[in-house]
Amino acid sequence: MITAYHRPESLEEALRLLARPVPETIPLGGGTSLARVKSDDFEVVDLQALGLGQITVRGNFLEMGAMVRLQTLVESEAISDALRRAIRHEAPLNLRNMATVAGTLVAADGRSPFAAVMLALDAQLTLVGGQPPALSDVAEPALNSAEGSAVSLGELLLLREDLLPGALITHITIPLNVSLAYEYIARTPADLPIVCAAVAGWPSGRTRVVLGGYGASPLLAMDGPTPDGAQIAARDAYSEAGDEIASAGYRSEMAAVLVRRCLER
Ligand SMILES: Cc1cc2nc3c(=O)[nH]c(=O)nc-3n(C[C@H](O)[C@H](O)[C@H](O)COP(=O)(O)OP(=O)(O)OC[C@H]3O[C@@H](n4cnc5c(N)ncnc54)[C@H](O)[C@@H]3O)c2cc1C
Numbered sequence: 214m215i216t217a218y219h220r221p222e223s224l225e226e227a228l229r230l231l232a233r234p235v236p237e238t239i240p241l242g243g244g245t246s247l248a249r250v251k252s253d254d255f256e257v258v259d260l261q262a263l264g265l266g267q268i269t270v271r272g273n274f275l276e277m278g279a280m281v282r283l284q285t286l287v288e289s290e291a292i293s294d295a296l297r298r299a300i301r302h303e304a305p306l307n308l309r310n311m312a313t314v315a316g317t318l319v320a321a322d323g324r325s326p327f328a329a330v331m332l333a334l335d336a337q338l339t340l341v342g343g344q345p346p347a348l349s350d351v352a353e354p355a356l357n358s359a360e361g362s363a364v365s366l367g368e369l370l371l372l373r374e375d376l377l378p379g380a381l382i383t384h385i386t387i388p389l390n391v392s393l394a395y396e397y398i399a400r401t402p403a404d405l406p407i408v409c410a411a412v413a414g415w416p417s418g419r420t421r422v423v424l425g426g427y428g429a430s431p432l433l434a435m436d437g438p439t440p441d442g443a444q445i446a447a448r449d450a451y452s453e454a455g456d457e458i459a460s461a462g463y464r465s466e467m468a469a470v471l472v473r474r475c476l477e478r
Contacts, residue, residue, distance in 0.1 A: 215247070217256040221263070224383070228342040230258045232379050240381055242280065242316025245308060265383055273390040279315035279382045283327070286314060295393040295478075296334075299326040299411065302397065315382040318366060319373065322429055324405040328370065329425035330395050332433060333411035334387045336366040343380025370430040391415050394475035397426070398467055408464045410447060410471035414440065422447055422475075424468050427454040434468070440476055447472040 216236065221227040231238050241247060241257040265278035268289050275291050286292060287300050287309065303326050304312055314327075318338075321328035341361035361383060369376060397409035408426040420440040424447060425431040434450035435443055447468040454468075455461030 214254060215257050216254045218259060219256065220259040220261070224263055224341065224381070227258050227260065227263060227381060228379075230256075231342060231381065240316075242313035242319075243282065243311040244316075245312050246316065246320045260381070263383075270389070271386075273388055274386050275389050276384050276386045277314055278384055279313060281314045282310060283312050283314065283317060284309035291389065293393050295395045295411075296330050296387075299330040299395045302326040302395075302406070305403070314385055318369070318385070319377065319382070321370070321431075323425055323427045323431055325431065326395065326397065326406060326409055326411075326425065328366070329409055329423050329431040330393060330411040330413075331385070331387065332366050332370070332431050333413040333421045333423040334391060334393060335413070335421060335436075337386045338364050338366060338369055338382050339384040339386075340364050340369075340376060340380050341383055343376060343378055367433055388415070394478040396471040396474045396478075398471065407459050408451070408467045408471060410468060410475050412440075412443065412472060412475035422472055424451055424454075426459075427451065427456060427464060434472075443476060444469040444472050 219230050221230060231240065237255040238258060239255055241259045247257065260280050265280040267278045268281055268291065269276045270291055277286065283300050283304060284306065287297050303317065317327050318331065339361045364376065392414045395411045397406040399406050406426040411423045413421045418439045420435065420437055420443060421433065422435040422443045423431050424434050432450055435446035448465050451465040451468040453461050454464040
């Protein structure tokens with residue numbers, strides 16, 4: 214249970230609180246998952262007074278503060294319809310009004326539509342505090358002690374337990390000059406996906422294919438110079454994605470179908 218609540222007004226103070234080895238102290242975004250799952254005693258550092266709630270267009274990039282609420286992003290004119298659709302699929306309105314972009318990515322499992330589309334867009338995160346990622350663990354980290362470390366969402370999802378203790382995500386950046394499509398299959402339109410696909414295409418032809426619906430996080434099935442081979446990559450990537458919700462054979466076939474639909478869009 215939460216034993217103490219801190220609301221620092223500077224990043225330095227927030228990092229000082231989070232760096233304490235005891236008591237266990239973790240960031241509080243919207244708080245919607247913290248209230249549900251934690252059983253041990255811990256303290257929280259509320260990030261809402263740190264000025265991390267802005268959405269800013271910088272050239273071909275959209276930079277969002279970690280505390281931007283999902284619903285604020287839905288209402289932003291800067292995002293694509295596919296991203297808007299995936300966020301609406303992530304959570305109902307009441308939850309979107311509370312949940313933050315960073316908290317949602319940190320808490321995401323394989324069924325998170327928001328994490329899937331953000332991974333397809335190759336979202337980059339700014340991390341401050343904590344242990345900087347080891348060079349051997351993370352490809353080309355842009356370390357800067359004053360401004361934090363640039364870490365891709367793909368790296369964060371793989372290394373959450375290593376990168377996050379004592380650290381804060383301050384910003385998340387996505388490209389705006391990329392076309393995005395999102396398709397899914399679920400029991401009902403409001404359910405989280407049994408299988409979903411997000412495909413992002415850059416003007417250069419670069420194509421990233423991400424699958425969701427299974428496992429601990431969405432899966433990057435392909436990052437290639439053209440869309441060629443995307444369906445085969447999707448089928449292969451989910452060839453063993455079986456669990457109590459769906460068989461691997463079903464997910465694998467549906468992944469290829471969804472990727473074809475995304476490419477047709
Ligand atoms: C009724 C209900 C239903 C839900 N259903 C689902 C569901 O179906 N699927 C699902 O995945 N989730 C579900 N959730 C969980 C939760 O709503 C989502 O994961 C939510 O998007 C988390 O966002 P948040 O901002 O509230 O994060 P928080 O709960 O504040 O934080 C989530 C995690 O992220 C960390 N964190 C937050 N901000 C930062 C930051 N800036 N830097 C570093 N770490 C940070 C926190 O320490 C915590 O570990 C549900 C919650 C509720 C209340």
